[in-house]
Every structure is written in C-alpha cells, then in structure tokens.
Amino acid sequence: FERKKILVLGAGYAGLTTVTGLQKKLGFQDADITLINKNEYHYESTWLHQVAAGTIHWEEATYPITKVVNTQKVRFVPAEVTAIHRDAQRVETNQGEFEYDILVVALGFESESFGIEGMDRYAHTITDPQTSLAARQEIERNFANYKTSGDQRDISILVGGAGFTGVEFLGELIESIPDLAKQYNIDYDDVKITCVEAAPSMLPMFSDELTQYAVDFLESKGVEFKIGTPIVAANEKGFVVKENDEETQLEAASVIWTAGVRGNSLMEESFEGVKRGRIITKPDLTIEGYDNIFVIGDVAAVMNGEGEDARPYPTTAQIAMQLGDHVAESIKNKLNGDKMRAFTFDDKGTVCSLGSEEGIGVVFGREVKGRRAAFLKRVIDTRAVFKVGGPFLAYSKGKFL
Numbered sequence: 102f103e104r105k106k107i108l109v110l111g112a113g114y115a116g117l118t119t120v121t122g123l124q125k126k127l128g129f130q131d132a133d134i135t136l137i138n139k140n141e142y143h144y145e146s147t148w149l150h151q152v153a154a155g156t157i158h159w160e161e162a163t164y165p166i167t168k169v170v171n172t173q174k175v176r177f178v179p180a181e182v183t184a185i186h187r188d189a190q191r192v193e194t195n196q197g198e199f200e201y202d203i204l205v206v207a208l209g210f211e212s213e214s215f216g217i218e219g220m221d222r223y224a225h226t227i228t229d230p231q232t233s234l235a236a237r238q239e240i241e242r243n244f245a246n247y248k249t250s251g252d253q254r255d256i257s258i259l260v261g262g263a264g265f266t267g268v269e270f271l272g273e274l275i276e277s278i279p280d281l282a283k284q285y286n287i288d289y290d291d292v293k294i295t296c297v298e299a300a301p302s303m304l305p306m307f308s309d310e311l312t313q314y315a316v317d318f319l320e321s322k323g324v325e326f327k328i329g330t331p332i333v334a335a336n337e338k339g340f341v342v343k344e345n346d347e348e349t350q351l352e353a354a355s356v357i358w359t360a361g362v363r364g365n366s367l368m369e370e371s372f373e374g375v376k377r378g379r380i381i382t383k384p385d386l387t388i389e390g391y392d393n394i395f396v397i398g399d400v401a402a403v404m405n406g407e408g409e410d411a412r413p414y415p416t417t418a419q420i421a422m423q424l425g426d427h428v429a430e431s432i433k434n435k436l437n438g439d440k441m442r443a444f445t446f447d448d449k450g451t452v453c454s455l456g457s458e459e460g461i462g463v464v465f466g467r468e469v470k471g472r473r474a475a476f477l478k479r480v481i482d483t484r485a486v487f488k489v490g491g492p493f494l495a496y497s498k499g500k501f502l
C-alpha cells in the first residue's frame with residue numbers, strides 16, 4: 102500500500118485552507134501531503150492596501166506558514182514553482198522537482214496592466230507585501246523630498262482605478278497621509294490625492310446609494326475622482342488620460358495602479374484554454390481531462406452554473422476559502438473511493454472598508470454603511486485568520502486588539 106502524494110501549490114487563502122482542511126480530515130497514514138509556497142510566510146492579500154498606505158506594517162499582514170501547518174502531517178517547502186508538467190505529473194521549482202498523484206493549484210493573482218503603455222514600469226501595484234511596501238516607501242520618499250524641492254508633484258498621489266482595491270486604498274490613504282504630512286510639516290490641504298477610473302461608474306457590486314456614500318465620504322476627506330476617464334499611458338510624470346477626447350497629463354510623483362488583476366501567468370504556460378491566468382473548472386473543481394488536478398482561488402474560473410448563461414464567480418478571498426474547504430473534502434472522498442460533490446458558493450456578502458472607521462457593504466443580503474460596516478469588516482478579517490489558524494492566531498493577528 103502506497104500513500105498517495107498530494108501536492109498543493111500556493112499558500113494563499115485557497116491553498117492554505119486546503120492544507121489545514123486536509124490535515125484535519127486525514128491521518129498521517131492516509132496521504133503524503135506537500136505544500137509549496139514562494140515565501141515562508143502567508144500574507145493576507147485582502148489587507149495589502151493597508152500596507153501600501155502605511156496604516157499597518159507589512160509584518161502585521163503576514164505570519165509564518167509553519168504556525169498553521171501541522172508539520173507531522175504536511176511537508177512545507179518554501180520554493181518557487183517554475184513549471185507544471187500536467188501529463189508527467191511533475192512540478193518543477195527552484196528547489197527541485199516534485200511528483201504528485203493529486204495536484205491542487207492555488208497560485209493566486211498578479212497585477213494586470215491591460216497593455217497600458219508604461220504602466221508596468223512607472224506605477225506601483227498592491228500585489229504582494231513587497232510591492233505594497235514599495236508603494237508606501239515611494240509616497241514617503243516623495244513627501245520627504247518636498248521639503249527641498251517644493252515641487253507640488255512630490256505631494257501628489259495618483260491612484261489608477263476606483264474598483265474595490267482602489268477605493269479601499271483611498272480609505273486608508275486619507276487616514277495615513279494627514280499624519281505623514283504633519284511629520285514633514287506639510288499642510289494636508291496642499292496634498293493632492295486623485296483617483297482615475299475609466300468606467301462611467303464605480304463599485305458595480307454595490308447599489309448607487311452605497312457607492313455615493315463612499316464617494317461623498319472620500320471627497321469630504323480631500324480625494325478628487327475622475328470617473329469615465331481612461332488612462333492611456335503612464336510615464337515619469339504620472340498618467341496621461343483622455344478627457345473630452347483630448348489627452349491630458351496628470352502629474353504626480355507617487356503613482357499606484359490598482360485596477361487590474363489576473364491569475365498567475367504560470368497558468369498559461371502549464372495548461373490549455375487559460376484566459377488572463379484563469380482556467381475554467383468543472384463543477385467538482387478539477388479541470389477538463391485531468392480528474393487529479395484541482396484548480397482553485399484566483400487562478401480558477403469557477404462557473405455559477407451550467408449552460409450558456411453560466412458566469413464565473415468573482416475571484417475573492419471569501420470564495421477562495423470555500424473552494425479550499427471543498428477541495429479538502431473532495432480529496433478525502435476521492436481517497437476513500439467516494440463520489441466528489443459539485444461546489445456551491447455560499448455568498449455571505451462583501452464589505453468595502455473606507456479606512457478603519459467607515460465602510461459600505463452588503464452582509465447576508467442587507468446593506469450596511471458607516472461604522473457598522475467598518476466593524477463588520479474587522480469581523481470578516483479576523484474570521485479569515487481564525488478559520489485558518491484557530492483562536493491563537495485570531496488573538497495575535499485579528500483586528501480587535
């Protein structure tokens with residue numbers, strides 16, 4: 102009797118929920134489980150806008166993976182996956198090769214610039230702890246420069262995109278920038294924070310009333326919105342945008358692009374039929390032709406039904422964790438020779454924070470805003486760490502202390 106080799110790639114929400122589920126459901130003798138992740142730590146991707154704005158330190162958004170993985174049951178390998186050979190059942194990493202019987206691909210998201218000229222080169226992104234910290238440091242460096250340069254651009258911040266991440270980032274900026282300005286003896290009224298969005302409206306997941314609440318709140322704190330304004334290029338001065346059919350240069354030394362995400366580009370290299378780093382999964386979360394490969398989280402397009410009207414669910418942390426739970430259960434069933442069930446999403450709602458004290462959202466079908474929404478956001482963030490790491494992790498990493 103040989104133990105089946107289970108290999109999980111990525112320790113984000115999807116991968117880590119899978120592994121913590123597996124270690125609860127399976128005994129040591131049931132399977133040989135390996136988890137591979139680029140870093141020794143897990144990061145809370147949904148908190149990265151706070152790292153980028155400087156309202157939390159990046160270490161607050163991370164914890165060592167070995168804190169939640171039972172190393173008696175799971176082998177954790179810090180390594181970067183470089184290739185997946187789906188037919189040979191082999192994965193290459195910068196620390197050697199790994200074979201598998203069952204593979205779970207959970208390699209997460211990357212930033213996507215949609216081919217906008219100069220975006221990759223000139224704009225910062227909120228993709229991982231490193232890029233988020235770099236954005237924060239750039240803003241701080243520019244504010245420090247202002248003392249000697251007196252250049253308005255040094256205290257101007259351009260945010261590309263008024264989607265979920267863009268709006269949450271603005272909510273943090275209006276909390277951290279007044280402090281930063283004070284630190285450098287700069288009048289906050291002189292600081293410019295401008296958000297540029299191509300679409301004619303923002304935050305499509307919320308009602309007009311909730312969206313207006315967010316806009317009014319952020320504007321009252323000094324944010325200027327340019328909605329329906331496509332960015333055509335990024336350059337050393339800032340963004341070039343199209344306003345009334347004319348190209349205009351918006352100038353700022355700190356430029357952050359929040360508007361695009363895609364699945365990991367390793368997906369295109371490893372599988373067929375991948376679009377923007379995402380592959381359509383079957384209802385049981387395996388992929389066409391490979392009933393031993395599960396794909397979950399931001400690299401998966403999980404459909405909300407079958408047939409022509411079926412649409413992929415949005416890629417979120419909430420769904421990534423439910424997918425991880427489901428795959429852990431499915432793998433247990435598979436090893437026992439039982440049938441695997443189809444995945445169904447239980448939508449508990451979404452809250453978009455506007456800093457630590459304000460927010461908007463829909464929770465269990467009901468709209469919330471203001472302090473109540475901010476409170477619920479802390480509940481959601483704390484629940485995410487609790488779910489993976491239990492009460493001790495929730496105590497040290499949760500958002501109530």
Ligand code: FAD
Pocket residue numbers: 110111112113114115116137138139140143144146147148149150180181182183207208209210227228265266269365367397398399400416417418419420421452
């Ligand atoms: P990820 O969290 O991206 O994890 C992927 C893991 O794989 C990472 O640990 C990464 O280091 C690792 N990895 C990547 N490449 C390799 C490689 N080659 N080799 C080894 N390891 C690798 N969703 C919500 O539901 N609610 C929210 O409020 C919310 N807010 C958000 C706010 C921000 C600022 C951002 C950026 C996203 C937000 N999201 C939110 C979306 C959510 O973060 C993602 O949907 C979620 O992180 C996807 O989880 P994942 O496990 O698929 O991927």
